[in-house]
Amino acid sequence: MRGELSERDRLILALETAWPRHGGAKEEVIRAQLGMSAARYYQLLGRLIDSEEALEFDPLLVGRLRRIRDRRAFQRSARTPGFVG
Numbered sequence: 001m002r003g004e005l006s007e008r009d010r011l012i013l014a015l016e017t018a019w020p021r022h023g024g025a026k027e028e029v030i031r032a033q034l035g036m037s038a039a040r041y042y043q044l045l046g047r048l049i050d051s052e053e054a055l056e057f058d059p060l061l062v063g064r065l066r067r068i069r070d071r072r073a074f075q076r077s078a079r080t081p082g083f084v085g
Contacts, residue, residue, distance in 0.1 A: 005053050008034070012045055013054060017061055 027038040
């Protein structure tokens with residue numbers, strides 16, 4: 001992903017920024033505001049937070065999302081039999 005963030009990318013980051021202030025099911029908001037499934041949203045978000053453009057656009061948000069992702073990945077791997085961490 002090189003260059004400027006697309007409008008869709010900016011909307012995804014905006015939703016992640018605003019989400020803690022909203023109630024209700026996030027999946028419903030994703031479908032209503034972005035017109036995509038939650039699975040597609042999280043797929044795109046995962047790629048997006050690995051991009052330098054997203055990091056430059058909102059370093060605090062992207063850093064937080066990366067830490068959450070990395071912590072969850074570590075917790076999943078720690079539950080795997082035979083894992084030595």
